[in-house]
Amino acid sequence: MLNNDAGAPPGTTFQALESDDLVTRIADQVVRAIGDGRLRPGAKVAEAKLARELGTSRAPAREALRLLESQGLIVSHPRRGFFVHAYDADELADIYDLREALELHAADTALARMTEADVARLDAQVATLHRLGAAGMAQEQVVEDYGFHRMLCEIGGNRRIVKLFDHISTELRAGIAIVGRLYDDPVTLAATHDPLMAAIRDRDAERLKRELREHLEDARIHVVQLFRDAAADGKD
Amino acid sequence: MLNNDAGAPPGTTFQALESDDLVTRIADQVVRAIGDGRLRPGAKVAEAKLARELGTSRAPAREALRLLESQGLIVSHPRRGFFVHAYDADELADIYDLREALELHAADTALARMTEADVARLDAQVATLHRLGAAGMAQEQVVEDYGFHRMLCEIGGNRRIVKLFDHISTELRAGIAIVGRLYDDPVTLAATHDPLMAAIRDRDAERLKRELREHLEDARIHVVQLFRDAAADGKD
DNA sequence: GACAAATCAACTGTCGACAATCGGCTATTT
DNA sequence: AAATAGCCGATTGTCGACAGTTGATTTGTC
Numbered sequence: 001m002l003n004n005d006a007g008a009p010p011g012t013t014f015q016a017l018e019s020d021d022l023v024t025r026i027a028d029q030v031v032r033a034i035g036d037g038r039l040r041p042g043a044k045v046a047e048a049k050l051a052r053e054l055g056t057s058r059a060p061a062r063e064a065l066r067l068l069e070s071q072g073l074i075v076s077h078p079r080r081g082f083f084v085h086a087y088d089a090d091e092l093a094d095i096y097d098l099r100e101a102l103e104l105h106a107a108d109t110a111l112a113r114m115t116e117a118d119v120a121r122l123d124a125q126v127a128t129l130h131r132l133g134a135a136g137m138a139q140e141q142v143v144e145d146y147g148f149h150r151m152l153c154e155i156g157g158n159r160r161i162v163k164l165f166d167h168i169s170t171e172l173r174a175g176i177a178i179v180g181r182l183y184d185d186p187v188t189l190a191a192t193h194d195p196l197m198a199a200i201r202d203r204d205a206e207r208l209k210r211e212l213r214e215h216l217e218d219a220r221i222h223v224v225q226l227f228r229d230a231a232a233d234g235k236d
Numbered sequence: 237m238l239n240n241d242a243g244a245p246p247g248t249t250f251q252a253l254e255s256d257d258l259v260t261r262i263a264d265q266v267v268r269a270i271g272d273g274r275l276r277p278g279a280k281v282a283e284a285k286l287a288r289e290l291g292t293s294r295a296p297a298r299e300a301l302r303l304l305e306s307q308g309l310i311v312s313h314p315r316r317g318f319f320v321h322a323y324d325a326d327e328l329a330d331i332y333d334l335r336e337a338l339e340l341h342a343a344d345t346a347l348a349r350m351t352e353a354d355v356a357r358l359d360a361q362v363a364t365l366h367r368l369g370a371a372g373m374a375q376e377q378v379v380e381d382y383g384f385h386r387m388l389c390e391i392g393g394n395r396r397i398v399k400l401f402d403h404i405s406t407e408l409r410a411g412i413a414i415v416g417r418l419y420d421d422p423v424t425l426a427a428t429h430d431p432l433m434a435a436i437r438d439r440d441a442e443r444l445k446r447e448l449r450e451h452l453e454d455a456r457i458h459v460v461q462l463f464r465d466a467a468a469d470g471k472d
Numbered sequence: 473g474a475c476a477a478a479t480c481a482a483c484t485g486t487c488g489a490c491a492a493t494c495g496g497c498t499a500t501t502t
Numbered sequence: 503a504a505a506t507a508g509c510c511g512a513t514t515g516t517c518g519a520c521a522g523t524t525g526a527t528t529t530g531t532c
Contacts, residue, residue, distance in 0.1 A: 021314060022515080048483055057517045058484090059295070063302060070306030078257060079484060079523060094396040097345075098338075101397070105337030160330040161337070164400075258486080284513060293487045294514090315493060315514060 106156030342392030
């Protein structure tokens with residue numbers, strides 16, 4: 001999940017199997033703890049304690065926290081320590097807004113570069129969404145949902161945008177993990193991708209951008225609303 | 237230059253003057269060394285050596301390098317060490333493409349939210365560009381050029397985008413520092429901002445976006461070309 | 473009983489040390 | 503002479519330790 005820079009580099013057959021790295025493993029532990037709620041937003045994550053519990057020294061623990069800080073999941077106050085980033089609704093809205101800018105741009109470029117094979121891949125991915133939706137596998141569907149949007153960015157061909165998309169989706173997933181389930185109805189979620197595919201098949205850039213904007217705007221409003229509700233609940 | 241998260245927090249008058257932090261100071265040193273060419277792209281930056289030269293221990297040196305890695309200026313190969321990121325032309329093109337997506341989106345939002353005071357600030361900034369251009373102060377002009385574009389992002393109101401813009405401009409400045417001066421003629425550079433201001437004053441979003449796209453596209457082509465030339469020179 | 477000062481445990485920032493690993497050099501082999 | 507194998511210095515990853523802070527608790531005062 002971390003540092004998934006790219007697939008196999010072009011021209012090579014194998015991908016280097018990197019990092020049984022302590023830092024990465026510690027970071028993953030923390031990410032998991034945040035994801036499943038053991039670490040609540042705003043909670044302090046003391047490097048000494050973390051290192052003690054994991055049986056390592058403080059150096060790699062500290063580095064792992066710094067890594068997560070650079071990914072936005074952790075914030076640090078100098079001489080105070082590290083804390084789980086407590087996203088607020090405004091911030092999530094900002095991130096969605098950013099994502100919209102990215103993805104609309106990527107989609108625009110993508111449509112011009114898209115091969116039939118790409119269309120088929122996207123089609124298959126949407127089919128997967130429907131299948132998971134029908135099976136009620138909401139968790140898995142969320143992953144594949146991001147997969148679809150990531151594909152769009154990939155086809156756009158700008159690696160920096162893909163990297164940023166990965167960054168953002170990590171944050172969004174973390175933010176969403178806090179409020180719990182995203183959509184009540186996975187079948188509906190799957191269906192929202194159909195108009196996108198239609199526009200792609202017709203190679204209609206304007207329509208794709210319009211649909212995509214709507215698609216993301218809905219998601220944004222939905223998440224922000226859920227988040228405000230959750231905040232209101234928590235406040236009492 | 238590093239970690240300039242935001243201006244003064246809302247509701248406060250002063251901004252905490254943070255971090256006589258060792259890590260930050262080391263990072264700044266490295267940034268400067270990269271900026272003025274003492275550290276060439278691809279050069280190895282050994283943490284032990286860095287620490288020795290700066291008279292600190294390895295821990296903060298290592299953290300500083302990790303920080304710069306998260307900002308893209310440094311890349312690390314596990315068990316191999318840290319190296320100055322050697323940008324290639326494609327990568328710079330990708331970054332410019334990303335910047336275009338960001339800035340067009342921010343500008344669009346900005347125009348809707350813009351007050352007269354904002355317009356005046358932007359106007360003043362362009363005037364500064366002209367002044368510096370006329371004085372032939374190219375270095376300072378580049379800084380203020382980024383300042384203008386940052387203002388646009390700020391007015392757009394999405395903090396995440398501003399943060400990302402800062403991130404990107406750090407990288408671009410580093411990339412550009414490698415090829416040397418960006419524009420031969422600072423007067424011309426200043427002038428390229430006039431059509432943007434005209435569109436802003438007329439509150440014409442479509443025109444602003446069109447002009448801005450052209451403005452950035454020119455810069456992108458210019459930089460990428462310069463960069464390819466520099467690479468061709470260096471290769472012999 | 474409430475507020476302010478002193479105390480204290482825990483934590484962070486920084487340091488030097490040690491073992492494992494890497495890249496380059498030398499010696500050996502064909 | 504070219505290529506390979508083994509060795510060596512240098513560097514990284516990790517560790518435990520120490521001093522200075524921080525926030526919380528306790529103590530003392532009005």
